[in-house]
Amino acid sequence: MEIAFQDQGSVHHCHGCGADNEKGLRLKSYWDGDDAIASWQAQAHHCGGTRENLNGGIIASLIDCHSLNLAIALAYRAEQRAIGSGPRIGYVTASMNISYLKPTPIDQSVELRARVAKTEGRKTWVNCTLSAGGVIRATGEVLGVRVEWN
Amino acid sequence: MEIAFQDQGSVHHCHGCGADNEKGLRLKSYWDGDDAIASWQAQAHHCGGTRENLNGGIIASLIDCHSLNLAIALAYRAEQRAIGSGPRIGYVTASMNISYLKPTPIDQSVELRARVAKTEGRKTWVNCTLSAGGVIRATGEVLGVRVEWN
Numbered sequence: 001m002e003i004a005f006q007d008q009g010s011v012h013h014c015h016g017c018g019a020d021n022e023k024g025l026r027l028k029s030y031w032d033g034d035d036a037i038a039s040w041q042a043q044a045h046h047c048g049g050t051r052e053n054l055n056g057g058i059i060a061s062l063i064d065c066h067s068l069n070l071a072i073a074l075a076y077r078a079e080q081r082a083i084g085s086g087p088r089i090g091y092v093t094a095s096m097n098i099s100y101l102k103p104t105p106i107d108q109s110v111e112l113r114a115r116v117a118k119t120e121g122r123k124t125w126v127n128c129t130l131s132a133g134g135v136i137r138a139t140g141e142v143l144g145v146r147v148e149w150n
Numbered sequence: 151m152e153i154a155f156q157d158q159g160s161v162h163h164c165h166g167c168g169a170d171n172e173k174g175l176r177l178k179s180y181w182d183g184d185d186a187i188a189s190w191q192a193q194a195h196h197c198g199g200t201r202e203n204l205n206g207g208i209i210a211s212l213i214d215c216h217s218l219n220l221a222i223a224l225a226y227r228a229e230q231r232a233i234g235s236g237p238r239i240g241y242v243t244a245s246m247n248i249s250y251l252k253p254t255p256i257d258q259s260v261e262l263r264a265r266v267a268k269t270e271g272r273k274t275w276v277n278c279t280l281s282a283g284g285v286i287r288a289t290g291e292v293l294g295v296r297v298e299w300n
Contacts, residue, residue: 015196015205023195025207045173046165049218049240050299055165056243057175057214061207068199090199093206097247149200 004028005036005069009084016065027062029069029114036070038062038112047106054104059130062112063140064093067126070114071144074124091124091144104130104137122146154178155186155219159234166215177212179219179264186220188212188262197256204254209280212262213290214243217276220264221294224274241274241294254280254287272296 006028012020017027029038040062048055068091075089114128122145130138156178162170167177179186190212198205218241225239254260264278272295280288
């Protein structure tokens with residue numbers, strides 16, 4: 001069975017997706033060809049202005065983490081190295097634009113799909129969709145910048 | 151002493167700022183002239199890719215909630231009504247653009263300042279900064295759309 005990028009050590013403590021963060025969202029990202037996919041189920045306290053819908057900040061978190069995990073995974077793949085192997089590759093978010101197209105029901109899982117739009121030196125632009133019930137609810141454009149981490 | 155917008159009932163359950171959400175971030179927004187200001191202290195599990203810095207998704211959450219709270223408070227003020235009074239005024243986020251300028255240390259409080267850039271019918275564009283140690287770490291442009299809630 002495939003192991004999520006995060007469980008391979010792409011990141012460790014991140015609130016949005018670190019496997020070692022017990023109080024975090026613990027998003028898990030996987031390969032789907034050159035895309036990354038993820039599925040995530042909210043809890044009741046992740047609501048927004050109404051209790052029925054997922055919070056916009058949580059949506060932004062999921063899109064941010066999922067997009068940067070794709071950038072990290074692709075960078076390792078380009079170097080033919082295992083995710084998490086040293087010297088560690090990290091990406092930080094330089095900018096993120098989120099469009100909220102429709103309310104996202106909190107009681108269904110959300111599906112994320114991220115795809116690289118462009119890479120230029122240390123910069124990678126990722127497009128990401130967040131869907132629920134087969135309908136895209138939000139889209140994001142994330143610009144990640146590569147850093148070396150210990 | 152002034153009462154935060156959220157404690158007046160601008161929102162109730164929101165993960166980012168609802169006073170009734172025990173597991174949320176519980177941001178508190180206040181007037182400063184026509185601006186809204188807020189101060190917030192992260193906990194260790196709100197970290198990003200490194201444990202020393204605040205998570206980008208949390209930053210997006212804070213900017214989103216703080217900006218929409220300003221839009222809500224201004225809409226009530228324009229109608230000379232108390233925040234949270236019926237019929238209730240809500241705003242939902244249509245889009246949000248965040249620029250991460252510098253890392254945000256997790257062990258210092260962050261200060262937010264939101265200001266309306268433009269209002270057009272049901273739409274309000276808010277600019278928001280997030281600072282720590284007197285240095286702006288992130289900026290956001292949030293487009294909120296007014297809705298009526300029960």
